[in-house]
Amino acid sequence: MRPMAQIAMVMNLDKCIGCHTCSVTCKQAWTNRDGMEYVWFNNVETRPGQGYPRRYEDQDKWRGGWELNKRGALKLKGGGRFRKLAGIFSNPRLPEIKDYYEPWTYDYKNLTDAPLGDDFPVARPVSQLTGKPMKIEWSSNWDDSLAGAPEHGDQDPMVQRVRRQAAEKVKFAFEQTFMFYLPRICEHCLNPSCVASCPSGAMYKRAEDGIVLVDQDRCRGWRMCVTGCPYKKVYFNHRTGKAEKCTFCYPRVEVGLPTVCSETCVGRLRYLGVILYDADKVTAAASTPSEQDLYEAQLGIFLDPEDPxxxxxxxxxxxxxxxxxxxxxxxxxxxVGKYRVALPLHPEYRTMPMVWYIPPLSPVVDALTETGHDGEDLDNLFGAIDTLRIPLEYLAEIFTAGDVGPVRASLGRLAAMRSHMRAINLGEPPDTSIASSVGMESAEIEEMYRLLAIAKYEDRYVIPTAAVGDARRLEESALPDGCSLDYDGGPGMGGDGPFGQDSGRKQLPLVSVESFHALRKRQTADREDT
Amino acid sequence: MTTFLWGALPYIAFALLIAGLVWRHRYDKFGWTTRSSQVYESKLLNIASPAFHYGILFVLVGHLIGLFVPESWTESLGIRERTYHLFSLYGGTAAGALTVLGILLLIYRRRTNSPVFRATTVNDKLMYVVLLGAIVLGMIAKLTHASGDGYNYRQTIAPWARSLFTLRPRTELMQGVPVLYQVHAVIGMALIALVPYTRLVHMFSAPVQYLFRPYVVYRSRDPRQLGPRPARPGWEKTDA
Incomplete structure (x- = not known):
């Protein structure tokens, strides 16, 4: 056993209202730069929908993630090492900017500088790539909230897969049935195919917290990671010629703060915490023959922190x-492990993703209420979960490689929780058979309810700082080989530039120091002035 | 002039190459990239770029064989000059044609595709002029001396090139060389000197180590590097 720690995220999709606050704050923090106009480390997709970039889930086209070869061993879907190097001069599987969208701005100056005339001046859209006026025909959230679904909805690769299996019926019921939002960030996988695809070795998984990063000084712009990532969450900065990706806000996480997307989430649907896993078992679990067993296999490599x-x-x-x-x-x-309500996103890519999702029960409840039934009655709900085969199968395509079992179990637990807690709220004695029907105890259901419905800041984000681990390692290196200040760019003796001290680099700006505790106190305080 | 062109220029070019690489490695790792424009345009690039790169790799191998395998070696293997000439003529022309076709397509793509053209710097344009000049003049030099046994550069240029490494450049060997070959050699040296200062530097990061490393790379945070690190050349400035 080789235990490793990973900071992972769970998103409760029932609570997502699709406000895109996470995307916008993330963009302001990380990608508001030249060359990154089209980059969304965090994006919120409407499902059913094509996603971002368009149809990224169509791995027959983009060849992301892993697959098993004839001998049953893991191999990159985009081709092995030799194939990668032989094809390094161009990458036919690279999404073009058009598969994302052509970034644009507006000719705002025209609003103030236009000569006097009969017409109101307008700000025309101008492409940020060509600098010429352009027609806006697509962007990252073109199909937001099912906009244009009659025209584009069919192009959702998961819709196409569901239809292949579940006949004609799907077609009619589909558009009326449901819609939900899917916020996506980098999955920080346990078996990252982007890292495995990087020819330069610039991408790495941090040993302490499992965050997957790109070393900007080592990246040489071969673009293999973009193809390698099945979630298309590694982006190519077209100004610097380097790959960039979601950093899991590591500078914040290191000091115990949640990521920007979590911090600013209006629905408070994100949970952050540590998961222990056995690094020795990752490859074996990712090589599980059946795609539908990958969810269980991944659960199998997580370690129980209570176990001595x-x-x-x-x-x-x-x-x-x-x-x-x-x-x-x-x-x-x-x-993930105890209540088993959270599911991984596309486990069939065999990357062992670490951002998990609680599937949405709300389309079922809504559909039920619309038909005049009591949407929170357990029997109605259980029946509805099973009979509304369409969302279940669609959800299963997204979260469990098409196996409806785990999705049904998860939704069953959520439904049981609703019924159980409704009884308590109405002052009725809760029916204990409700809990046992989903394999839980009443107390457990109430704990889960607290975590899903009430959980305060400290309960949703349990993030250990990097400081203690660092302190210990520094202790161990009490007698280091060199001066501890003598690193590149440090104030030590060996860090001189080409023309002596102070040459060749910029000095650190003077900033006010805010301690972790002061910041946390300020951010969690009820009043502003404390 | 002879001494400068054939005795000094090679060393200047080589020194600029090494110094540039060291400087780039120390102070501009961030700028060390292919600066790919594939996200703007993929279709033409998927044909032109492999054609050019594979072509230029064959051309490189051809130059290495031509300059650094002495005539006496191939003769001892029983390869006559005529055979060698034909081999180098047809092989070299094929590789050269592939390269020229590739680079012309690439330049056409760069000029006609607006986002790609806008991403082209002055540095890139200078590089393209020198690169295209070196390739085209090399082809011309070869093809104008193709008839009969051709020009046997293995008795003049090749020994001169090898003599550079013994630090006793035999500049006199280059005096009788046809002028086209001379021009090609000078532009070639200019190109070598330019490499580290242009995007061509990416040739030195050919990721051969990818074949040997484990797929997933783990790294630990450097405990000595806490807090933000100083701004570096090429990185966007974060302090106002």
Whole structure:
């Protein structure tokens, strides 16, 4: 056993109202630069819909993720090492800017500078790539909230797959049935195919917290990672010629703060926490023959932080105590492993994604209420979950490689929770058979309810800081090989530029220091002035 | 003049190459990239770029064989000059034609596709002039001396090139060389000197190590590098 810690995320899709606040704040924080106009580390897609970039889930076209070869071993779907190097001079599987959208701005100056005339001056859209006026025909959220679904909805690769299996019936019921929002960030996979695709070795998974990053100094712009990632969450900065991706806001996470998308989420639907996993088992789990078993296989490599054997192994592996403590309190561990309501996004890509989703029950409840039934009555709900085969199968295509079992189980638990808690709210004695019908106990259901409905900031984001682990490693290097300040760009003796000290680099700007505790106090305080 | 062109220029070019690479590696790793324009336009690039790159790799191999495999070696293998000439003429022309076709397509794409053209810097344009000049003049030099046994550069240019490495350049060998070959050699040296200062630098990051490393790379944070790191050349400025 080789335990490793991963900071993972769970999103409760029932709560997503599709406001795009996460996308906008993320963009303001990370991608508001030249060459990154089209880049959305976080985006919110309407499903059914094509997603961003268009039809990214069509792996027959884009060849992202892993597949099994004839001997049953993992191999990159985009081709092995030799194939990658032989084809390095161009990448036929690279999405063009048109598959995202052509970024534009508006000719705002015209509003003030236009000569006096009979017409109101307008700000025409101008392409940021060509600098010429352009016609806006597509963008990242063109099909937001099912806009244009009659025309574009059929192009959702998952809709196409559902239809192939579940006959004509799907076609009629489809548009009326449901819609939900799917916020997506980088999955920070346990078996990242983007990292495996990078010829330069510039992409890496951090050993401490599992965050997948691009080393900007090592990236040489071969663009293989963009193809390798089946979620298309590695982007090519067309100004700098380097790959960039979601950083899981590592500078914030390192000091115990949630990511920007989590922090600013209006629906408070994101949960952050530590998950322990056995790094030795990752490859075997990702090589599970049947795609539909991958969800269970991934659950199988997670470690229980309460288990003394795991605790001892984690200590030996150098996982700091506060990380173990965080793993025990982790909401992600609870939702993924304990209550089993969260599911991975497209496990069939075999990358072992680490951003999981609680599937939305609301389309079922809404559909039921519309037909005049009591949408929160358990029998009605259970029946509806099964009979509304369309959303179940669609959800299963997204979260469990088409296996409706885990989706039904997850939705069943959510439905049971609604019925159970409704009884409590109405002052009735809750029916204990409700809990047992989904394999849970009343107390467990109420705990889950607290985590899903009430959970405060500290309960949703249980993030250990990097400081303790660092302190320990610094302690161990009490007698380092060189001066500890003598790193590239440091104030030490060896860091001189080509023309002596102070040449060749810029000095650090003077900034006011805010401690972690001060910042946290300010952000979690009820009043502004504290 | 002879001494400068054939005795000094090669060393200047080589020094500029090495110094440029060291400077780039130390101070501009961020700028060290292919600066691909594929996201703007993919169709033409998928044909032109492999054609050019594979072509130029064959051309490179041809130059290495021509300059650094002495005539006596091939003769001891029983390869006559005439055979060698024909081999180098047809092989070289094929590779050269592929390269020229590729680069012309690439330049056409660069000029006609508006986003690609806008992403072209002055540095790129200079590089294209020198690169295209070196390739085209090389082809012309070869083809104008194609008849009969052709020009046997392995008795003049090749020994001169090898003598550069012994630090005793035999400049006199280059005096009788046809002028087209001379011009090609000078532009070639200019190109070598330019490499580290242009996007051509990406040739030195051919990712051969990819064949040998494990698929998933793990790295630990450097505990000594806490907090933000100083701004670096090429990086966007974050402090106002």
């Amino acid at each position: 054997v795991v605790q001892r192994a984690a200590e030996e592996a150098g996982i700091p105590y506060d990380w173990m403590e965080a793993a025990r309190r982790s909401p992600v561990h609870a939702l």
